[in-house]
Amino acid sequence: MRESVAVVHDLVSRFAPADELGAEHRASALAWLASTDDVFRRVKPASPPQHLVSYVVPVAADGRILLVDHINAGLWLPPGGHVEVDEDPALTARREIQEELGLGDAGLSRSPTFLTITHTVGQDHGHTDVSLWYVLACTGDEELRPDAGEFNAVRWWTRAELAAADPGRFDPHLFRFLAVLDRDVMFDELNRRTGLERLRAGSDRFGPVAAVLFTPNGHLSVRAGCGGGYEVMILDDRGDPVAAGRTVDLDEIAGTMLDLHQEHSAADLAERHTYLAVSDPDVAIEALWHIITEHGExxxxxxxxxxxxxxxxxxxxxxxxxxxxxxxxxxxxxxxxxxxxxxxxxxxxxxxxxxxxxxxxxxxxxxxxxxxxxxxxxxxxx
Incomplete structure (x- = not known):
């Protein structure tokens, strides 16, 4: 395997898929990377017809997302571009945000956080992009120097504006990415507040989670709540829900995690953290149906x-x-x-x-x- 392709293969192999489609894209990308070294665009507009792309999603401190109205694609997309032959995708990300927007790379994530495979249909020939999504942390006040030859417009979008817009005007995976971004942000913050080695993001038996803590006596899952805040569920070592609740306070959740790590019982946790309530079987079943129908894959x-x-x-x-x-x-x-x-x-x-x-x-x-x-x-x- 070509060394530059091996680098990308290693990046993709370390992805933890956020959902079933993510797992399919990861498996497909790994099989493709293992089958050929011809993964970089060599000739414009689309040779080879499947090739690597680096996306960069600028995220402001207040949660806004910077997107570009791409002339060729006819969609609002993250900035980014094709990975040149033998180029490291991280270097592509740095180059593209400088060339397209005049932004520096001080807040660029060291590794991509998301992977997608998308068949594009723009003004040029249709092709398939295998896209690695990087995050660029911004203040939201940066001076932008957009490339007028590439974009009709550039703007910061609030989450409310994105939710109200026609989803067909965006990359088809943008909203999946935003869900992963929110989970990653929550996980990073909980990890900072607890320092618990067993804490991880990903999924439990009921679907995607922002953070899950496994202990010998059970586990605790955290999800972004419907209507705001966070939904917390604690299950015992048999997999039965024993306590659940909703709170807007990440410090409270971090404290619950630390107490669970210290092997406090569900009754103790509910007494120490009043947002929690011990679940009887009927309440527990209702809570599980809520998770699967409102937060599931x-x-x-x-x-x-x-x-x-x-x-x-x-x-x-x-x-x-x-x-x-x-x-x-x-x-x-x-x-x-x-x-x-x-x-x-x-x-x-x-x-x-x-x-x-x-x-x-x-x-x-x-x-x-x-x-x-x-x-x-x-x-x-x-």
Whole structure:
């Protein structure tokens, strides 16, 4: 493998995918990098037809995002450009923000934080970009010298403005990136406040998380809350939710993590941190359905919401594994499930398979899959 390609392969191999699509893009990029050294654009506009790109997302101290109205792409995009032959992608990032915006690289992240594979359709020939996304920390007051030949306009966007805009006017993965950015910022801050080695970002059994702390007695997950603040859930070593709550105070969450690390019980944690409440089974199940339907991965959210709307399925424990919605009887334990079923995505809908059933069922539309799953779950009471 060419040395410059090996550098990129190493970068990509160290990515922790934030969601199922991220895992697919990482696997595809690694396979591509292992199969060829022809990964840099050699000839404009698109030779080879798949090549590396470095994006740089300037982020202001108040959370605003700088985007450019790209003439060729016809979209609002992060600044950036194609990686030259044998160029380190980090050098590409530095070069592009200087050439395109006149910005320095003092706040540039040392490594990319996000990876995407996108087929582009601009004024030039369509091609596939394998993009490495870097973050540039800014004040938001920097003087900009945009390249008029590249951009119609350049502007800072607030999160509210982005949320209200037509998503079709942006890179198709921008909003996934912003979710990862928010989780990374929260993780970095919690890591600074706690210094706990077991703390990490990524996902738990119910979907993406900003930070998760594993201990011998269980784990604590933190998510950005619906409507602001942070949602915290504590699960015991069997995987059962034992306490949950919402707070806007990261110091409070950091304190909860430190106490959990010291092996305080759920009752102790709820007494010491009043935003938490000990969960009975009914409350716990409702909390898990909320996480999966409101904070889950895109591919599982529609079927999870349909299942949650069914009164029979709403009473059982939900969890996610490899893009599959799983349900099991509340009398079972996650480590020993006797009564459970899974919705396996398939062409034409889903295959509803009860645990322990070796038969591979036919795929069926979501509506009938939900009805059959409810019939199976109702039989667990017999």
């Amino acid at each position: 895109g591919s599982t959210v529609p079927i999870a919401r349909a299942a949650a709307a069914n009164p029979v399925l709403r009473r059982v424990w939900p969890w996610i594994s490899h893009g599959t919605l799983n349900l099991y009887d509340r009398r079972d334990r996650p480590s020993l499930v006797k009564r459970g079923l899974a919705f396996h995505p398939a062409v034409g809908g889903f295959r509803v398979r009860p645990y322990g059933d070796g038969e591979i069922p036919a795929a069926e539309p979501a509506e009938t899959a939900i009805a059959r799953a409810a019939k199976i779950a109702a039989s667990w009471d017999d």
